[in-house]
Amino acid sequence: MTIVVLNRRNLLAVGGSILATGVSGLLMPVRAQGLAPTPSMSGGANNYRAGAPTVDRIGKGGFWMSGTVRRAGDGAPLAGQRIQIWAHTTEGREHEPQSHGATLTDKDGAFRLEMPQIVPIFGQPHGHLAYDSGEFKTVFLRPVMRSAKDTSLEAHFVLQPV
């Protein structure tokens, strides 16, 4: 019988490489036919509340969620797209209404929304983002923070027209 030695370093290395594979898959979705659409992440839609209000800031703020929204194929930035954001933060649990808010992308397809500090929940410090407005296919993202101490997080959407 072989006993596999599992230590923290090995586990982190394996976990990290899985994470890196997932992240690089998202950052480099360029294929022969142009920019590939971002697939929804597993668990991305958990505790989603459709129709979160568009806000200037979620709660008292202190943490920045940002990213970009582009069109699949030609990669053109998409302005005025509504992105919904929620997370378990210092001000509320993931499913609670005060933890949810939405923002619109600017003319360059970028969005940025201030929200309360994300704290680890279910074993990982992570946020949730959704594009769910109908014009393009719905996408749910669930980015994970490198460190629970980080005060910002990014997520990027490449949307496919319906």
Added chain:
Amino acid sequence: MALVWVALAAAICVPIAAAAVSPLLAWRDPVYILACFAGIVALGLMLVQPLLIAGYLPGLSAHRGRRTHLWIGGALVVAVVIHVGGLWITSPPDMIDALVFASPTPFSPWGVVAMWAIFAVAIFAALRRRLGIRPRTWRIAHTLLAIVIVVGSVVHGLLIEGTMETISKAVLCALVLAAAIKVMTDLQVWRKRAKLRGESIARQ
């Protein structure tokens, strides 16, 4: 003699105490906190189990050790049920993802596999006389499941970023792994029955 007990108590209580002062608790509700600590207690009980069955704890007779191992096995099932139940109440979609192996978190499948192995041992233990399972078959089955439980739980625990303090968690995980390996090696669970019976009679 007392030293072994003090060391055991410290190995289990220090991680629990460290988790009890985690800043994350401020943003969690009671059900979630209960679920977290049920998981930590379950990991602690996993350290006691092999020590009991191998008779490494001074002052406990082989018979008492065996009886206590059974009771703690039952407690382990209860702790896991509280852990999973509490997490389910906290966030049903995340728990369902974990149970159906669709979770984005790498630690979830390890925990779920360990959970099923714990349930399997409990069911096996409850029914083995009724089903007439031979002692050697039981011993090997329990050992294999124990390997799954220990490895699954240790990996599950180490990969989680949660209330447990990193160093005390790593030490407890290392001890759980070491105790399981030591006891399985010492008891030579894969040996033939006749030899085992001779040894256990000699020990008693």
